[in-house]
Amino acid sequence: MAQLTVETKTNEAHALFLQQDADYYYSIGGRYSAKTYEIIQKNVLDALANPGLKIAAGRKVYSSIKDTLFSDFLKVLKDMGLDRRVYTKTVSPLHISFANDSEVIFKGADDPEKTKGLSGVHRLILDELNEYTLEDFESYEMSIRGQGYKTKIYMAHNPIPIIPGSRHWFQELFDPGTLKPGEPVIWTDTSLGRIAALKTTYKQNAFCPEKVKTRLEGYKETNPNLYKLWTLGEYAEMKGVILKGWDVVNEPQGELIGYGLDFGFSSDPAACVKVWGNKEEIWVQCICYSTDLVNSELYSLLTGRGVLPTDKVIADSAEPKSIEDLYRRGLRGIRGVKKRANYKAEMANILQGMKIHLIAGSTDLQREFSTWSWDEDKTGKLLPKPKDGNDHAMDALIMLLHDWRGSNQAAAPTVALRL
Ligand SMILES: Nc1ncnc2c1ncn2[C@@H]1O[C@H](COP(=O)(O)OP(=O)(O)OP(=O)(O)O)[C@@H](O)[C@H]1O
């Protein structure tokens, strides 16, 4: 049988962490710290070396997997130089099979039958762990029982905002509270077993592009909350969060209001949200949050996700050429909205008065909602102006709502700071 040689590059701290012999691998850290990539790479290598290894990889919401975890797997396979002689894939259902009978199945915890088919699984990968409830985790944990290889669970996520005094279930179970970036820790928990944990930041990822580093470091000045969460990889008690009462639901309700579209390209994502509802209550779904899309790709993505030629799409009027281009391609309902000075602050106040539901499936949208906060002055006093930074989907939403509420609506003369 021909010998398969695979070239891989592994970040040192992750290699040390993933080499441990553990039952649980808990990877927490800032953005772009190679958490997902390294876990996938390790599992692909193990799948190649161990015939019949069965891996289940999941996110909370199945529909979000194709563009995230599944495409991350395909990227890793490609980077490893593997081709169809070694693996085949299907998209419906999402599945990867290796020539040696190893396989990867993909699971969403939103599926009522989420644990079906898990009894033969040896490895479980839960990416964006913070999306899962403790009940999701426990039902998965009890269901994986593959024979022949030891069962192992791999988890990864970014720290999220915390409410002072309360701890999340994954902190209770897996975070010893003393993690230092780049230094893996391993211990035995009397009820769970061997736990390996690693905290990382982009500094532990030798493959982090310069533009991402600059962006992450820039948050130090522009958005200290995000700096803590995403650059340092630490839990942050958010100060001055603007929107607090929103929830996450599976299905939208009410009439379609339209779409909001914020353009982006290399460092900022193009973000598009779909919104339903009325003046008091809205349902928001993020249908696009991607960098590096040229207009033809953006057009295909939006129409592929259900935007019809006549649907209202409100986009940033700072990019008239892109708006015209998308119009000529077929989005007849697209038009630009002028962003007036202070309009974000006005819309922040309006949104505070609305009941908001986010449609499950977009971590990016939930991240923006949970971190969108009022700016501060040098002394830490909050200012009635949203902080710049991570607000692309939010910008798309407020462009649409601003347009929809109409220019006849008197603008709030001053902006009140409601905390
Ligand atoms: N070992 C590696 N070899 C090649 N490229 C890598 C490697 N590790 C990470 N990268 C690159 O770094 C990028 C970011 O890594 P990854 O998506 O795993 O970060 P993350 O910590 O999961 O980020 P987030 O917190 O945003 O989920 C990958 O898309 C990949 O391009």
Ligand SMILES: [Mg+2]
């Ligand atoms: Mg990741």
